[in-house]
Amino acid sequence: MAERLTKDQRREALNDLPGWSLDPEGDAIEKTFRFAGFIEAFGFMTRVALVAEKMNHHPDWSNVYRTVSVRLTTHDAGGLTELDIKLARAMDRLAG
Amino acid sequence: MAERLTKDQRREALNDLPGWSLDPEGDAIEKTFRFAGFIEAFGFMTRVALVAEKMNHHPDWSNVYRTVSVRLTTHDAGGLTELDIKLARAMDRLAG
Numbered sequence: 001m002a003e004r005l006t007k008d009q010r011r012e013a014l015n016d017l018p019g020w021s022l023d024p025e026g027d028a029i030e031k032t033f034r035f036a037g038f039i040e041a042f043g044f045m046t047r048v049a050l051v052a053e054k055m056n057h058h059p060d061w062s063n064v065y066r067t068v069s070v071r072l073t074t075h076d077a078g079g080l081t082e083l084d085i086k087l088a089r090a091m092d093r094l095a096g
Numbered sequence: 097m098a099e100r101l102t103k104d105q106r107r108e109a110l111n112d113l114p115g116w117s118l119d120p121e122g123d124a125i126e127k128t129f130r131f132a133g134f135i136e137a138f139g140f141m142t143r144v145a146l147v148a149e150k151m152n153h154h155p156d157w158s159n160v161y162r163t164v165s166v167r168l169t170t171h172d173a174g175g176l177t178e179l180d181i182k183l184a185r186a187m188d189r190l191a192g
Contacts, residue, residue: 038154042145049138058134062158 002074002081013085020088027080028073029088033095035066044068047094057083059091098170098177109181116184123176124169125184129191131162140164143190153179155187 005013007026014020020031035041041063052058060071070091072084101109103122110116116127131137137159148154156167166187168180 038145038149042142042149046138046142049134053134053138058161060158060160062156064156065154 002077002083004074004077004079004081005085010080017085017088017092019092022080023071027078028071029080029084030069030071031088031091033068033070033091035068037066041066041068044095048091051090051094052087055083055087055090057087059087098173098179100170100173100175100177101181106176113181113184113188115188118176119167123174124167125176125180126165126167127184127187129164129166129187131164133162137162137164140191144187147186147190148183151179151183151186153183155183 010022010026014022014029017029017031020029022028023030033041033044035044045061045063045068048059057074060073062069072087073079074081074083106118106122110118110125113125113127116125118125129137129140131140141157141159141164144155153170156169158165168183169175170177170179
């Protein structure tokens, strides 16, 4: 099972993830993506869904028209792990 | 533009929509759908996305693994309209 990141590891990872922020408890990272419209927003979600399923690691996320708000945490580990960082990087890449 | 439903119209519509409930302000209807896993949950979202885009009326929704929580309201009308009822019916149908 993936291990929880230390405080230093979290800080280091976030330096490379523009727009992502740590939640107040330090157990998750969050970002809101904005797109041109629903088609673009849901297209992004579809690309992420395929990658997430392949990683067997899934986002907690919500969508309101052209906005997608994401929260990443590793439920099994009770906090933030390398899996979340990998998925965050993939989402940034897929958001174009 | 779609008109807001009256209190009677809302009550009548909800009678035909099992699992949906009115939010405390009466401005939106909400339901949580549960599926076998992520593939089924996101598959549902994809089917709904196509219908919503065609209707030009989109849900506010969130997904955590096998759960999809939905909130329907007509932002332009500042409350619940026939569009929300139509989309709710479509979602129930697409959830199988």
